[in-house]
Amino acid sequence: MSTESIIEIRGLSKRYASGFEALKNIDLDIRRGEIFALLGPNGAGKTTLISIVCGIVTPTEGRVTVGGHDIIRDYRAARAKIGLVPQELTTDAFETVWATVSFSRGLFGKPPDPAHVEKVLKALSLWDKKDSKILALSGGMKRRVMIAKALSHEPEVLFLDEPTAGVDVELRQDMWNLVRELRDSGVTIILTTHYIEEAEEMADRVGVINRGQLAVVEDKAVLMRSFGKKQLTLHLAEKLPAVPSELDGYDLELNHDGSELIYTYDTHAARTGITALLGDLQRAGIAFKDLHTTQSSLEDIFVSLVRRSA
């Protein structure tokens, strides 16, 4: 992954005819070859953002370039680089899989290439369905067809809008494997998802959007580190009225009834301080009957970010 941007979004705003402001002054760079996860609650502006980059929605203000090409002035070059898999399962029910995927390739200005279409269909386990009409396929298979359509013209950037919504576990795994393979082949992937653990597992970088504004854009690892924290909870043998003064040096909290002592620490620090804490507890004569640790997930981070920007 390079730091070169394949998509540059500057000052992008969208106000719908109803007056609703879906996007407010968005600045965002997508790096070539990365997997970028866009997270946000329903109605946050994820789909509007994707739709503008893909040319389906007209921006009110701001500019977007894809591979250096302005999406409005130089829309042909910009759009030719993009594959889009929208959220809704919208397919031409009466067409065959082969016909609809070939149609997409032509629509994006590429000469017919049966070998490429075959490769895409095989990669998505659709080859044995190539002559089936789409209406005869299951929901998961239709989702694959939509991905095949988006990949039919060999895009450099792939947008996946909620690709695993309503998809069974097995297909979801397949899909993530495919996304990794695509990334390895150099395709930049931008996805939105409700499954935060997926973003946690897949993404190189994460953007959180809420109420039309980007709350944060960060390397996933950095995000997890800077917002993530770990806590050690000690279940005390006997309740304490207050944190004993000999333990003042630690960042300790007592729960509401004094039965648990909670220690918050940084897993990435040179020393966590756990060994010293346990030693001092023993010296202070505080016994505990159990302990457990918790780590904040991307989900916790997401919820706290969304709440903060609300």
Added chain:
Amino acid sequence: MNLYAVKAIYLFEMARTWRTLLQSIVSPVLSTSLYFVVFGAAIGSRIDEIEGVNYGSFLVPGLIMLSLLTQSLANASFGIYFPRFTGTIYEVLSAPISYVEILLGYVGAAATKSAMLGLIILATASFIVPVHIEHPVWMIVFLVLTCVTFSLLGFIIGIWAQSFEQLQLVPMLIVMPLAFLGGTFYSIEMLPEVWQKITLFNPVVYLISGFRWSFYEISDVHVAVSVVMTLGFLSIGLIIVAWIFRTGYRLKA
């Protein structure tokens, strides 16, 4: 020019025609043929000649025109409305394709289909009633112009419509009556004088009159007027479509 895209849309739309052969070709040919049988061969034999042409033959250009109008509208409006309805329009909107190319694909296919239909009806009619064509080139010119103009109008309706009901509204409530009253079944000279004047506000009169002239050299208005009016309708359609594409009306938010 993204010719691959034009071809993709054109072939996609034509594939729909072959897939629905019964509904898109057989049914209109059959229903128009019934007119020839009933009004031409059966009742027609008891009706006087009109301007020296027997009634069955007189009907041919008008009935072909009637089919061209209704079929062009139906094909083109459905062709663009259906992807809007199902949502598959997203792909066309996100493709590296200009509005002119979108138009060539959708309107081109709809017009091709109605022109084919018109020629099939003409061939069928020639088995039932005597037909001769005085100016074959002009006949083709009127046929093609009408198909393109009304496919364009259909395209506009398909973008404007918000429901299947609205899709049917203009063809059923406006175009169909205008076609029936536009001289399909009679020469406007047969009307009372005041109606002859009112009828001139009906655009279909000019289409049918010109088309009939190319067959039998009889017309309600001068053929040059028909050509000018037809081109005028085409221009109006193009202006509306240009506005639709410039504003993204009902296509883009």
